[in-house]
Amino acid sequence: MxxxxxxxxxxxxxxxxxxxxxxxxxxxxxxxxxxxxxxxxxxxxxxxxxxxxxxxxxxxxxxxxxxxxxxxxxxxxxxxxxxxxxxxxxxxxxxxxxxxxxxxxxxxxxxxxxxxxxxxxxxxxxxxxxxxTLAKVHEEYISYLEQVYNSKIIEFSVRHKKKEWLPLYLYAKFANGQEFEKPFNSTEYGFAFFVLGKESCYNCRFKGDKRxxxxxxxxxxxxxxxxxxxxxxxxxxxxxxxxxxxxxxxxxxxxxxxxxxxxxxxxxxxxxLKSKVRNLQREKFKKLFEEKGLMYAVKDYTYPE
Ligand SMILES: Cc1cc2nc3c(=O)[nH]c(=O)nc-3n(C[C@H](O)[C@H](O)[C@H](O)COP(=O)(O)OP(=O)(O)OC[C@H]3O[C@@H](n4cnc5c(N)ncnc54)[C@H](O)[C@@H]3O)c2cc1C
Ligand code: SF4
Structure with a gap:
């Protein structure tokens, strides 16, 4: 059983x-x-x-x-x-x-x-x-969007419902009135969420009957x-x-x-019931992320299955 x-x-x-x-x-x-x-x-x-x-x-x-x-x-x-x-x-x-x-x-x-x-x-x-995912991934992504849109973020969500629950969208609104939205899974943030988790989460002690x-x-x-x-x-x-x-x-x-x-x-x-499985690309991705930043590190990899 x-x-x-x-x-x-x-x-x-x-x-x-x-x-x-x-x-x-x-x-x-x-x-x-x-x-x-x-x-x-x-x-x-x-x-x-x-x-x-x-x-x-x-x-x-x-x-x-x-x-x-x-x-x-x-x-x-x-x-x-x-x-x-x-x-x-x-x-x-x-x-x-x-x-x-x-x-x-x-x-x-x-x-x-x-x-x-x-x-x-x-x-x-x-x-x-x-x-x-790691705090630094989030920080870098917010900073990247603010640079691209040359404005401060005033609203942000990684679970934005565009018209419906699914697909999940990442959404940001800027002080200058502009908006950004993209399916979460195709953003660099989404990539990092799936590939670069906290170490303790690959062997989580609070699953199944341990909740x-x-x-x-x-x-x-x-x-x-x-x-x-x-x-x-x-x-x-x-x-x-x-x-x-x-x-x-x-x-x-x-x-x-x-x-x-x-x-x-x-x-x-x-x-x-169970912990997520460590992505085979995690350590390589983590090293590149630490050395060159989120955007560079994601570009170097294809999206995981
Ligand atoms: C890191 C993370 C991973 C998740 N993974 C899964 C998953 O694999 N499968 C699944 O079914 N659901 C997962 N969830 C839960 C799911 O995304 C929703 O948060 C949950 O269903 C609550 O939705 P709601 O509409 O009731 O909450 P809402 O009414 O939208 O309220 C959100 C609540 O979540 C709390 N919250 C938000 N972010 C965090 C956080 N980082 N830490 C602690 N509390 C927080 C807020 O305090 C608030 O009370 C995950 C959530 C997080 C934060
Ligand atoms: S409950 Fe488990 S999977 Fe979730 S953050 Fe904590 S250690 Fe990670």
């Missing part, structure tokens, strides 16, 4: 946020946004990842105002600065505040390790995780028009990993959730 397929999940769903605008701004089905809204409505805080003001990095922030929700929307496919997020969350929990902590599985595990135990007022949500959040969410890859939870603007795969997570999902407002099976949710999403 394939042991990685044993699931501790209480329930599994396919679904999406009801509001079409919110759905279009979200990476997948907008479930992270719905959870965040619910936490803020209940008077709590949300710890999640936003781009810095100049878009040169991704970092943790804590919000308790719905006006800040848009900063969290969308996946940031780059290493994030954790800063003192664990301490800040700890301090809120100690004051009796409720916190929703959203992060990659290793970050959620680190949050629990820092705090030492599960507590009632901490709700955690982890993302299905392929692993991000430890209350809820896990990701893209429902493989869903089609035949499925009752199909939505061309984005569909999330949602795993209630604990009873607490399932209770939260059962009263989540403004979403449509449809029960489905663990098998269906993971069949086209191997990253729930």
């Amino acid at each position: 394939d042991m990685t397929r044993i699931s501790h999940d209480v329930a599994v769903y396919g679904g999406y946020i009801d509001d079409d605008n919110e759905l279009m701004q979200s990476a997948s089905g907008g479930i992270a946004t719905a959870l965040a809204e619910q936490m803020i409505d209940a008077g709590g805080y949300v710890a999640g990842v936003a781009y810095s003001e100049d878009f040169y990095k991704a970092e943790y922030i804590i919000i308790n105002d719905k006006n800040d929700l848009e900063k969290l929307k969308g996946s940031k496919y780059v290493e994030t600065e954790k800063k003192d997020i664990y301490k800040k969350v700890q301090s809120l929990l100690m004051q009796g505040e409720k916190v929703l902590f959203i992060g990659l599985p290793c970050t959620v595990a680190a949050m629990y390790k820092f705090w030492g135990e599960r507590v009632e007022n901490l709700l955690t949500c982890e993302l299905i995780c392929h692993g991000p 430890c959040a209350d809820i896990m969410i990701g893209d429902f890859w493989g869903v089609t028009e035949e499925d009752e939870f199909w939505n061309k603007k984005g569909v999330s795969a949602i795993f209630a990993e604990t009873d607490k997570g399932n209770e939260v999902l059962n009263v989540l407002q403004g979403v449509k959730l449809f029960p489905t099976s663990f098998e269906k949710a993971v069949t086209n999403n191997p990253m729930v």
Whole structure:
């Protein structure tokens, strides 16, 4: 028997946020946004990842105002600065505040390790995780676009929905009014995302039954028009990993959730179960990237299968 397929999940769903605008701004089905809204409505805080003001990095922030929700929307496919997020969350929990902590599985595990135990007022949500690319890849790409367009970036997304969920677009808007958009997989950023991951992600310790959040969410890859939870603007795969997570999902407002099976949710999403495989070109690419930069390094390689 394939042991990685044993699931501790209480329930599994396919679904999406009801509001079409919110759905279009979200990476997948907008479930992270719905959870965040619910936490803020209940008077709590949300710890999640936003781009810095100049878009040169991704970092943790804590919000308790719905006006800040848009900063969290969308996946940031780059290493994030954790800063003192664990301490800040700890301090809120100690004051009796409720916190929703959203992060990659290793970050959620680190949050629990820092705090030492599960507590009632901490709700955690982890993302299905392929692993991000390096911070320097992101920095170089932002700098490259700003040079080409001779203007500062004022909006940026690696999961832009042009008309629909797929294909994934990279999108940037500049202060001078110009815009850039290209299918993510054909950008140098996309190349680096698939080839140049963090070392720890090739042997991730937080897959399969080692996931430890209350809820896990990701893209429902493989869903089609035949499925009752199909939505061309984005569909999330949602795993209630604990009873607490399932209770939260059962009263989540403004979403449509449809029960489905663990098998269906993971069949086209191997990253729930196992680490990505190291690309054979990684080390050569990394060396060239360090010596000559992203644009030069990508030009030297054909896109991997
Ligand atoms: C590096 C990375 C790799 C991923 N790999 C896969 C994959 O292989 N398969 C899959 O199905 N899904 C993957 N995802 C998850 C997917 O891209 C969506 O983020 C997820 O489905 C949530 O979508 P949503 O519409 O509910 O979120 P939205 O409503 O758009 O909100 C986005 C949420 O993601 C959080 N977030 C964004 N970037 C990061 C980050 N770098 N670290 C921690 N939290 C972040 C924000 O805090 C926010 O709460 C990955 C995400 C990331 C960041
Ligand atoms: S693949 Fe694993 S180690 Fe890498 S960022 Fe995701 S959870 Fe962390």
